[in-house]
Amino acid sequence: MQRLLHSSKFWTAAIDAILSTILLLATRFLSPDDVKLIEQLIIVYQPVFIVVIAAIAVEDAAVKRAATSTMVNNSKAAQELPKSLTAKLLILLFALALGSYFFFVPQIASAEAPQPYLYAMPRCSGLSITQLQDAQQDFDSAYGWQHQLTTPAQWSASYEARANEFAHALGCPAPLCDGALAFAYKIYAPTYQRIWTLFPD
Numbered sequence: 634m635q636r637l638l639h640s641s642k643f644w645t646a647a648i649d650a651i652l653s654t655i656l657l658l659a660t661r662f663l664s665p666d667d668v669k670l671i672e673q674l675i676i677v678y679q680p681v682f683i684v685v686i687a688a689i690a691v692e693d694a695a696v697k698r699a700a701t702s703t704m705v706n707n708s709k710a711a712q713e714l715p716k717s718l719t720a721k722l723l724i725l726l727f728a729l730a731l732g733s734y735f736f737f738v739p740q741i742a743s744a745e746a747p748q749p750y751l752y753a754m755p756r757c758s759g760l761s762i763t764q765l766q767d768a769q770q771d772f773d774s775a776y777g778w779q780h781q782l783t784t785p786a787q788w789s790a791s792y793e794a795r796a797n798e799f800a801h802a803l804g805c806p807a808p809l810c811d812g813a814l815a816f817a818y819k820i821y822a823p824t825y826q827r828i829w830t831l832f833p834d
Contacts, residue, residue, distance in 0.1 A: 642686050649682040750796060750808035752829060753821035757805040762829045772799045 656671050751765045758765065776795050782788050797807040808818045 642689050645682060645685050645689065649679070747829075748796070749822055749826075750800070750814060750818050752823075752826040753808070753818040754800065754803065754805050755825060756821060758803040760803070762825075768803070769799055772802065 653675050656675060659671070747762055747766055748769070751762060751769065754765055755761060760768065773795060776782070776791070776798070777788070780787075780791065782791060793809045793812060796809050800806065800808050806815060806817060808815055814822065
């Protein structure tokens with residue numbers, strides 16, 4: 634037990650588990666879009682923790698081999714091995730973290746397609762599709778806190794009310810009626826969707 638408490642591999646795995654648990658518990662108070670983003674970020678950064686644990690294990694093995702070699706022939710190269718290996722592993726870990734941030738995170742952030750009614754809202758709100766997505770995310774988060782939405786079923790049941798209140802807040806007509814797009818949105822949404830697909834803002 635004493636060796637376990639002094640093991641850097643154990644504490645790295647424990648930090649990973651604690652951080653993931655805290656983030657998952659926090660999703661109870663976030664909108665579905667935020668929940669998906671957090672879940673994807675947890676998945677993306679799991680390899681980083683795995684690499685850290687593997688690097689520590691390899692370094693520990695290298696230290697033991699170097700110590701054995703030093704005892705046999707007092708080799709200077711054997712003493713330098715752990716430092717060289719640690720530097721290479723740290724560079725690899727840094728490159729992996731940067732790759733995760735600049736490659737995976739932007740894809741995750743942009744993977745969620747806009748809601749159909751958002752395509753028709755630039756004409757009445759004066760905002761771009763991207764600005765509308767950001768505004769909607771902020772609105773949904775505030776709406777979730779105000780109405781204590783904590784389960785997927787509650788978020789799903791409030792979809793139409795949230796969409797209509799969001800549109801009203803921007804001075805637009807209600808986009809949904811009994812789950813279907815209102816007539817004005819049916820007219821404009823396809824055109825704006827094609828424009829956004831060709832020229833995303």
